[in-house]
Amino acid sequence: MLKREYKNTGLMISALGLGMMRLPRVQEDKTDIDYEKAQEIVDYAYSHGINYFDTAYPYHGGTSEEFTGKALSKYPRESYLLATKFPMWAAETPDDLERIFNEQLARTQAGYFDFYLLHALNAERVDKIQEFHMYEFFSQKKKEGKIRRLGFSFHDTPEVLERLCNLYAWDFAQIQLNYLDWEMQDAKGQYEVLTKHGIPVIVMEPVRGGALAHPCDESVRIFEEAAPGKSAASWALRFAESLPNVLVVLSGMTTMDQIRDNVATMSDFHPLTDDDRAVIQKALDAYKKHKTIPCTGCRYCMDCPFGVDIPLVFQVYNRYRLDGSKERFYKAYAQIPESARAENCQECGACMTQCPQSIEIPERMKEINALWSSKE
Numbered sequence: 001m002l003k004r005e006y007k008n009t010g011l012m013i014s015a016l017g018l019g020m021m022r023l024p025r026v027q028e029d030k031t032d033i034d035y036e037k038a039q040e041i042v043d044y045a046y047s048h049g050i051n052y053f054d055t056a057y058p059y060h061g062g063t064s065e066e067f068t069g070k071a072l073s074k075y076p077r078e079s080y081l082l083a084t085k086f087p088m089w090a091a092e093t094p095d096d097l098e099r100i101f102n103e104q105l106a107r108t109q110a111g112y113f114d115f116y117l118l119h120a121l122n123a124e125r126v127d128k129i130q131e132f133h134m135y136e137f138f139s140q141k142k143k144e145g146k147i148r149r150l151g152f153s154f155h156d157t158p159e160v161l162e163r164l165c166n167l168y169a170w171d172f173a174q175i176q177l178n179y180l181d182w183e184m185q186d187a188k189g190q191y192e193v194l195t196k197h198g199i200p201v202i203v204m205e206p207v208r209g210g211a212l213a214h215p216c217d218e219s220v221r222i223f224e225e226a227a228p229g230k231s232a233a234s235w236a237l238r239f240a241e242s243l244p245n246v247l248v249v250l251s252g253m254t255t256m257d258q259i260r261d262n263v264a265t266m267s268d269f270h271p272l273t274d275d276d277r278a279v280i281q282k283a284l285d286a287y288k289k290h291k292t293i294p295c296t297g298c299r300y301c302m303d304c305p306f307g308v309d310i311p312l313v314f315q316v317y318n319r320y321r322l323d324g325s326k327e328r329f330y331k332a333y334a335q336i337p338e339s340a341r342a343e344n345c346q347e348c349g350a351c352m353t354q355c356p357q358s359i360e361i362p363e364r365m366k367e368i369n370a371l372w373s374s375k376e
Helices: 035-047 064-072 096-108 123-131 134-143 158-167 187-196 217-226 232-241 256-267 274-288 310-323 326-333 361-373
Strands: 003-005 012-014 016-019 052-054 081-086 113-121 147-154 172-176 201-204 246-251
Touching: 003 246, 012 016, 012 246, 016 035, 016 256, 035 064, 035 256, 052 246, 064 081, 064 096, 081 096, 096 134, 113 123, 113 134, 123 134, 123 158, 134 147, 147 158, 158 187, 172 187, 187 201, 217 232, 217 274, 232 246, 232 256, 232 274, 246 256, 310 326, 310 361, 326 361
Parallel strands: 016 052, 016 246, 052 081, 081 113, 113 147, 147 172, 172 201, 201 246
Antiparallel strands: 003 012
16 A cells, blocks of 8 residues: 655555545445444455544444444554544534534544544634634644644635635645546645645545546546556546645545455556546546536535435436436436425525535526426
8 A cells, every 4th residue: 555654754644545424324315334344344444554544523424433433443543543523513612622522532432533623614614713712722632642633624715725724733634636626626726725835635535426436438438448447436546646745545435346446546556647637637528518516425415404315316417417318317316205306495505505515506406306397
């Protein structure tokens, strides 16, 4: 497994990290983790050199931290690096910081966190950091040895990121970075801000919630012709890992096939060449023609107060955008329970305040419902 050194400290970190947000589930429509299958993925990761494990307070309905702690407890604590995140939205008063942090320690039973992040920062939450004196609170936890490195995950503009970097001294930062968002969400600008400030980058969504594992048939064909036998996902991982200031590329791997493929990519790593970048651009141009909704399936928008299963509705619609078959769309959409369909959207906007991709969700729901309603 390829490893990167953290800030000339001698700490070597696996270039591939295991994200604990998309673990195997007992039922597809539930958040409950399939412990046996998930443990198999963790064990494979650990045995193949992955030493960075990334969880968070809300993942899998609040059960990911506990599972992660149990899954890793069979290994020596000093042999792996555990990252989790403080849920900014859950803190209503400064007193909540201590309560929630202690809850996370109890869930994981890890004793300390190697990497600790303030979760999903944006302009509004930067203000909250200042109001609640969060940086000072968690810096004290560093002095106590309960946090080794303090950082944040981020979903906003490079301008907001610049402000955040000027306010405090951070040990690392996590951003959404992939070859689609490099320009579309200005991941390039965010990466450059962090690099300028000397802040190592941890990459989330390198395969954009799985979308770049099979962008479209034409894109897959382009990748296959350029490198027979190599997956489209491997190109996405290589794009992120080829950037010099990237420390770890996270992947939320749900199946053994996914982790085997990703481990193989990072164990025999080949940085992108100029010719490779041209291949990616060609595949990206093919994908953009389909105008899919940029949903990663993170489910931060859930639960909808009116019952709409937003990620599922977008997933079915995006398949239609890729293959163009209304017949297949109607058949797949009919499998969604009526209570979870787009027609139930009341345009309250609650989902949009949580969406890291800034998707105009109510507008897209109207568009999808109109397509469904046009069924003859």
